[in-house]
Amino acid sequence: MNLAPLRGTILMRSLRVSMMATALAGLPLAAFAQTAAPPRPAHAVAKPKAVAPAPTAPQQAAATQGAATAKSxxxxxxxxRVGTTNISADQIRAYVAALGPRERAAFTQDPNLLSQAxxxxxxxxxxxxxxxxKKWDQKPNIAEQLERVRESAVVELYLQQVSTPPSSFPSEDDLxxxxxxxxASFLMPRQFELAQIxxxxxxxxxxxxxxxxxxxxxxxxxxxxxPGADxxxxxxxxxEAKTGGALGWVAETQIRPEIRSQVMALAKNAIAEPIRLDDGWHIVKLIDTKAAYTKTLPEVREPLTQQMRSERAAALRRAYLAELLKQNPPVINELALSSLLGGPTPAAR
Incomplete structure (x- = not known):
């Protein structure tokens, strides 16, 4: 249940982040990120030949659109269809296929999302x-910006490809x-099912x-x-909510201290004495309690796998770039660079 809209919340504002997100954020995965050799960049880059300038993104899109419209x-x-533009089933399938697993699953569960897309x-x-x-993309300043965007996109896509961990990672043993x-990070604190007036x-x-x-x-x-009070x-x-005051299950660490002490002393279905806080009066009922427990590996498998793959990809990217720069050491004229913007020279800093 979403507790945010409830007036007079008993939750501590500083502790609304989920335990799982906190647990996964600081996992020491560096050792696993180094278990596979990083992809090695090419040792030499051939001098590019002169070629005709590539069409800009809008030109490519317009050409692709024209062909797709004719086919459709x-x-x-x-x-x-909108205006003279058609979108075919194949194009939508290709769009969905290019998405990540989570996005594809979301479309399957909610067809409205695909309609919006x-x-x-x-x-x-x-x-x-x-x-x-309007040939807007052919304006010199726009064409230059588009080229920078294209370069950044190409570099990012390439780095993603060379730093993607193998599908077999992580193994069951790694997990x-x-x-x-x-x-200890997967420990779920004691939880209380509460209602309040x-x-x-x-x-x-x-x-x-x-x-x-x-x-x-x-x-x-x-x-x-x-007797028989409801x-x-x-x-x-x-x-006005008409929910019977139900707050659902609340972790012990999320309950405000003034209320927590009373809740912990209650028996099942008992009602605490009214508590005056800075926002008003709280009358809290304890419906049930769940003991603290540690989440099992099957429960955390998906987020843990994603975290480990993310850490591995970042490590592979760093290793690839380090090797590339090692083979092609950059040389920068710092003095000339500084003077371009009229700043102080390196010696004067």
């Missing part, structure tokens, strides 16, 4: 038509070793408001102590 017009696989594709095609018609070394009162409320709130709390206490019904009377 002659077939029955047109899925979407297709609408965005159509909007992009219209913009590209405008660009091509087990990292899990065992970080078992909240009476909002500002910290600096006047005396009349304070007295009214206190009378409301006293009346609630009287009703709650009556906590959820009383919570609905004081809240």
């Amino acid at each position: 017009a002659a077939s029955d696989d047109v899925i979407a 297709v609408r965005l594709m159509l909007a992009n095609r219209l913009v590209l038509q405008e660009v091509a018609a 087990q070793k990292v899990y065992d070394a970080n078992r 909240f009476i909002a009162v500002a910290k600096d409320a006047d005396r009349a408001t304070e007295d009214k709130a206190k009378r409301t709390v006293e009346e609630l206490q009287r009703k709650l102590k009556a 906590f959820a019904a009383l919570a609905n009377e004081t809240s």
